[in-house]
Amino acid sequence: MKTYRKVVLLIATILGVLFLLLMASFTTINACAFANQHSVFIKSQTQLAIESSDLEQAKYYAYKALKGINKTKNNFKDCGCENALVNIKQAEQNLKQATKTNSLEASKSFLQTALKSTMISINALEEFEDGDNTTYGNDVLVLNTKQVLNEQGGVILPKAKRLKEAIDLNVSQFEQSLQNVLEHVECGDAFNFISKIHTKTKEKLGDKSLSEAKIYYHVRVKEITYNALLSLEGCPAK
Missing domain, CATH: 1.20.1280 (Monooxygenase)
Structure with a gap:
């Protein structure tokens, strides 16, 4: 019976480790999906701010876009797409500047830059999520770097x-x-x-x-x- 309990404990431990590994992988995938969804919202609010006819209305939508970034910032980090994270941070900085200006023209200049960064972030996320459907398809991308050669036999899957x-x-x-x-x-x-x-x-x-x-x-x-x-x-x- 002691042997049985020992093996059962071993099975339970491995199942637990396997579950955590899978959840970590699925969490990454879900984080990318959530980041993409929020990015679309951030984009729409930034566009509404640009289309606004007065400064207060532009600031109102800029604040909504900023709120969207705050809600999803951790998703960008968990996703692991560095290009998307860098650009959404740039969008955040420009949105903040847009809320601090005293003229509609200056605000819209920051908003346009924020929109551009958001669009780059969205495209980066889409490419990151759909990596298997890019130019390389299901083939491997061979990189001549020491790290990849050591860790993955010269390929990134x-x-x-x-x-x-x-x-x-x-x-x-x-x-x-x-x-x-x-x-x-x-x-x-x-x-x-x-x-x-x-x-x-x-x-x-x-x-x-x-x-x-x-x-x-x-x-x-x-x-x-x-x-x-x-x-x-x-x-x-x-």
Whole structure:
């Protein structure tokens, strides 16, 4: 029983690490999406400020755009797109200047610059999120740098492929731990334990809102647990 508890603890630990890895990856993806959504709002408010016929109205919309930046600044940081972050900060500075001027003409000059920076930020986010659909498609981009050569064998993989490989790596660790269960845990206890994971995974796959990455993860876990259960065929459940 002590061996069983030890292996179960190992499985639980690996599942926890895998969950945190996946959540970190998904958080990055969601952060980019949120940053993009807020950028569209910031752009619209800045445009309304530029179209305003008096200074107070221009400042009103400039403040709304600034509020949008404050709400999403952490999303820009979490996303990891440096170009988008730099430009949204520049937009913020120009919007602040637009609210401090005493003439509509001067305010609109800052607003135009802020709008330009916001547009650059939006484009940078779109390119960053859709990296797999750029000129390079699904091919790899070879960089002749020591860091890349050492860390990735001379290539930088598209974001979606990096996520898939991260999932594969950690799922393989889970598979190895299941093998420990099969080898060291009494047959009936192992069957019950793996059955619970398999059933829960199938339930998760019934969620229609799952992203492609999460579907891939759950399908892999389902396959691994199914194969493990097949190896225990005829084993009495407890």
